[in-house]
Amino acid sequence: MFNHIICRTPCKALVNGITSANIGKPDYQKALEQHNAYIRALQTCNVDITILPPKEDFPDSVFVEDTALCTQFCAIITRPGAESRRQEIQYIEKTIQRFYPDNMEYISAPGTVDAGDIMMVGSHYYIGLSARTNQYGAEQVIALLKKYGLTASIVSLEKVLHLKTGLSYLENNNLLAAGEFIHKPEFSHLNIIEIADNEAYAANCIWVNDRVIMPTGYPNTKEKIATLGYEIIEVDTSEFRKIDGGLSCMSLRF
Numbered sequence: 001m002f003n004h005i006i007c008r009t010p011c012k013a014l015v016n017g018i019t020s021a022n023i024g025k026p027d028y029q030k031a032l033e034q035h036n037a038y039i040r041a042l043q044t045c046n047v048d049i050t051i052l053p054p055k056e057d058f059p060d061s062v063f064v065e066d067t068a069l070c071t072q073f074c075a076i077i078t079r080p081g082a083e084s085r086r087q088e089i090q091y092i093e094k095t096i097q098r099f100y101p102d103n104m105e106y107i108s109a110p111g112t113v114d115a116g117d118i119m120m121v122g123s124h125y126y127i128g129l130s131a132r133t134n135q136y137g138a139e140q141v142i143a144l145l146k147k148y149g150l151t152a153s154i155v156s157l158e159k160v161l162h163l164k165t166g167l168s169y170l171e172n173n174n175l176l177a178a179g180e181f182i183h184k185p186e187f188s189h190l191n192i193i194e195i196a197d198n199e200a201y202a203a204n205c206i207w208v209n210d211r212v213i214m215p216t217g218y219p220n221t222k223e224k225i226a227t228l229g230y231e232i233i234e235v236d237t238s239e240f241r242k243i244d245g246g247l248s249c250m251s252l253r254f
Helices: 012-016 028-043 083-091 093-099 135-147 197-203 219-227
Strands: 004-008 048-052 068-070 075-077 104-106 118-121 124-129 151-156 167-169 174-178 191-195 206-208 211-215 231-235
Touching: 004 028, 004 093, 012 028, 028 048, 028 211, 028 231, 068 093, 075 093, 075 135, 083 093, 093 104, 118 167, 124 135, 135 151, 167 206, 174 197, 191 197, 191 219, 197 211, 197 219, 211 219, 219 231
Parallel strands: 004 048, 075 104, 124 151, 174 191, 211 231
Antiparallel strands: 068 075, 118 124, 167 174, 206 211
């Protein structure tokens, strides 16, 4: 169960966020409305929510997930793979420290880590090697988690930006998987819910206290999740998709 969530209000500079999507620039006002709806969805999940103010110097700062890994026992402040995002950690560190006053850890150069590349399954963490998370960073995460009695392993990526772009663990042994992840041997022990290529964006959902928040507009994926018995909340994230963002990117959940 999650008790706390940290989010950051999108800044106006969001329209200049890093992107490979080629589907147009986001509309800031619409993005703000969508983010407000995202917060309202989280508010139904019985969690305490901390909402941080926008940071205009950092267009991608709404994607707080990449800046820290918050576990049951420690928080790991990352070193984002995109150089333009490195200083974001300075503006979230104090907030996270309130929840982990004695258990703060850090990734150091030459390691890079985006926590969007890290997926928790029980006490084990899967770390994707990507354009944003390198071998040095992944090995540091493994060592730090081991210090607290947690385990981790590395997963290779071929096509997606982050590990959780194509995966979502919904607890109860259920894993949404799209594309290259459907047949990965690392996940064969889980109940794989296959997401079709035409709905691959919906593979990035979040489980929050027995509810699944998913992007709106993906009926086949919604049906598969509903069949598993979860309560579903749909949220429009079309403007964040334009800058390579998904549902999990916009919150830290712990």
